[in-house]
């Protein structure tokens with residue numbers, strides 16, 4: 001088994017190419033767009049779920065079959081055709097500096113894609129190292145119930161409050177205690193109740209010495 005290295009890629013403005021335009025390609029294209037990558041698709045056909053992003057000019061679609069010269073200048077490549085020989089040809093046409101994923105050949109890929117759950121700044125990614133993508137998806141769905149939409153607002157609160165602690169508290173021991181205090185369940189609960197007034201009062205209490213009961 002490969003011991004994969006987990007990382008968060010900043011693809012903003014980076015050129016990505018997806019070979020193939022079917023259901024699996026469409027899933028990868030949409031997540032690349034969410035990451036602000038500049039996406040080119042090379043495929044004779046385009047799945048209906050990405051017609052809209054094509055019409056909105058959010059992707060470049062080259063309506064043709066793959067040719068080895070198509071990969072130049074791309075930072076990231078996804079081979080997602082239903083022809084395994086074509087996907088292997090994509091692999092053989094890439095250079096060793098490019099990031100490449102073959103949707104049917106993790107053994108030839110230098111990265112694989114986990115199942116990811118987004119809640120604002122929070123990303124929870126689940127990988128089974130390719131052993132069972134369906135399980136990765138199922139675990140993500142289970143986690144989605146516990147880490148629900150409230151976490152988006154909660155993360156905004158934590159981010160701002162953490163900044164305040166870092167700016168206002170010089171002593172590293174007290175600072176650490178306060179940062180721990182921010183993670184007390186009361187702040188999540190008050191966010192869930194949208195009781196921002198009480199949340200701010202408890203935050204002030206914390207910042208001026210001690211965690212509220």
Ligand SMILES: C[C@@]1(CC(=O)O)C2=NC(=C\c3[nH]c(c(CCC(=O)O)c3CC(=O)O)Cc3[nH]c(c(CC(=O)O)c3CCC(=O)O)/C=C3\N/C(=C\2)[C@@H](CCC(=O)O)[C@]3(C)CC(=O)O)/[C@H]1CCC(=O)O
Pocket residue numbers: 027028101102103104105106111112113114115116126127128129130131132133134135136137140
């Ligand atoms: C997580 C997710 C992300 C995404 O694709 O964006 C993802 N697959 C998802 C779903 C899914 N894929 C498959 C099923 C059917 C059930 C099943 O087979 O289990 C389901 C379930 C479903 O659709 O419900 C079939 C499948 N997948 C791969 C192969 C080829 C092989 O195993 O060799 C085959 C057989 C094809 C065939 O039969 O021909 C390969 C890969 N799929 C990966 C990722 C990478 C490893 C992830 C990991 O485990 O760490 C890896 C190695 C490469 C890659 O794609 O990066 C996404 C969930 C999205 C979400 O919900 O968030």
Ligand SMILES: NC(=O)c1ccc[n+]([C@@H]2O[C@H](COP(=O)([O-])OP(=O)(O)OC[C@H]3O[C@@H](n4cnc5c(N)ncnc54)[C@H](O)[C@@H]3O)[C@@H](O)[C@H]2O)c1
Pocket residue numbers: 019020021022023024025042043044045046047064065066080081082083086103104133
């Ligand atoms: N990684 C994953 O998550 C995952 C999940 C399911 C299936 N798969 C694998 O992904 C493959 C694709 O699945 P799909 O459901 O998207 O298939 P699909 O049939 O919906 O789409 C295949 C696409 O490839 C394009 N294509 C075919 N030949 C091409 C060529 N020479 N050049 C460019 N494009 C070409 C077709 O036009 C079509 O758009 C499957 O065969 C399977 O092996 C991977």
